[in-house]
Amino acid sequence: MGESSSERTSRRGRRPAGQDARAAILAAARAEFTERGYVAASVRSVARRAGVDPGTVRHWYGDKARLLSAALGLGEISPTEIVRQAVEGPLDTVGERLLRAALTMWDDAGPEPLRIALPAVLSDPELRALMPQFLLAEILGPIARRLPPGEAALRANLLGTQMVGLMMARYVVGLEPIASLPADAVVAAVAPTLQRYLTGELPEAAAVGA
Amino acid sequence: MGESSSERTSRRGRRPAGQDARAAILAAARAEFTERGYVAASVRSVARRAGVDPGTVRHWYGDKARLLSAALGLGEISPTEIVRQAVEGPLDTVGERLLRAALTMWDDAGPEPLRIALPAVLSDPELRALMPQFLLAEILGPIARRLPPGEAALRANLLGTQMVGLMMARYVVGLEPIASLPADAVVAAVAPTLQRYLTGELPEAAAVGA
DNA sequence: AGCATAATTCCTCACATGAGGAAAAATCTG
DNA sequence: CAGATTTTTCCTCATGTGAGGAATTATGCT
Missing domain, CATH: 1.10.10.60 (Homeodomain-like)
Structure with missing residues (x-):
């Protein structure tokens, strides 16, 4: 952790132009x-x-x-906007569209932001307490608004469970083989789950509980 | 954060018996x-x-x-043992058995251990790097060993994504309505997903990618 | 009862942190 | 070119941390 004096000048004052x-x-x-x-x-x-x-x-x-x-780099990408775009279009393929959008976003960013942000947020009880509101308002809300009332919140929640779990396993933890599975394979396996949660049959006991 | 001197004695030495x-x-x-x-x-x-x-x-x-x-209270409950017991029995209901066992374990313990342990582990890159091995060896391994070779690891991984996502949403973050949904309703909604991941049809693209 | 053991605090040390402000040095502008 | 502005370091302060060890006090055992 020692600083190398060959890399660091010790005089006060502005550095010559060009150093960022x-x-x-x-x-x-x-x-x-x-x-x-x-x-x-x-x-x-x-x-x-x-x-x-x-x-x-x-x-x-x-x-x-x-x-x-x-x-x-917060502010550079807006998950809300990504969700909003993916949620437009026919409902019978919305699961796949949402998943592809999320995978693209995560793959583009790499695991670093998630590995930094997630533990930071979860370690702070006040930030953690804000997560439900944030998730519901910004991520799951636009999805739920496309669904018939009554089960919309539960269905969006269920979708959230699968998405966050996939995010954890693939990007945060690096669980194999799913961490290195091609995106198309992930979509093939997981999109049917998302679609069922959103538009498919939910067993009576699940719906009654909601 | 100040200590109350009415609760704390300041003399050195052993306390009278009975104080824990x-x-x-x-x-x-x-x-x-x-x-x-x-x-x-x-x-x-x-x-x-x-x-x-x-x-x-x-x-x-x-x-x-x-x-x-x-x-x-580590050492008091063994997730591995719980998984091992749940995985025994007919394969066509193993998803539900695993989910019930996990929900019981989590509900019994309350959110506190997870809220403490998860950010602690994820904040430490060395511990985080150990998680795939641990999960594969102790949790997903016993499950995978009950499945036909070839897709066993992927299927166990997929199950893991859903389980960890449910755990995050229900216990760590407290996402409603799933956080307060009765366990039976959770099982009704999520067990079919787990079962499909373990024994159901995986689309060709998913299997090829594995 | 006396001694050994166990439990607890007090004391000390080296080190680290966030934060504010002044001095110094380079760049920018008219 | 001179002065204003910007950028960077040095200095200082208050506070906090983990850790070791000795002194003190209650309990347990013979």
């Missing part, structure tokens, strides 16, 4: 958050890794939460 | 780990909450990892 401290900080943050977890990583450990002073990190990103947001 | 410091420490640990997350909770914060000195915590439980194990 912000990018180095963000890359270091992603690495630190991934390797140590958000809580155990510190602003100082990120700064050390980036080869800058902690004051520089603070200057650009303020506190650690904002550094996390920046490192995750 | 260990139980108080474990209860405090569970509360602290749940409310702050494992990493952010400290041995000192646990001790403060329990009304004892940090040295006492250290005396009984050594380091924080061992305190976590004790607080979670």
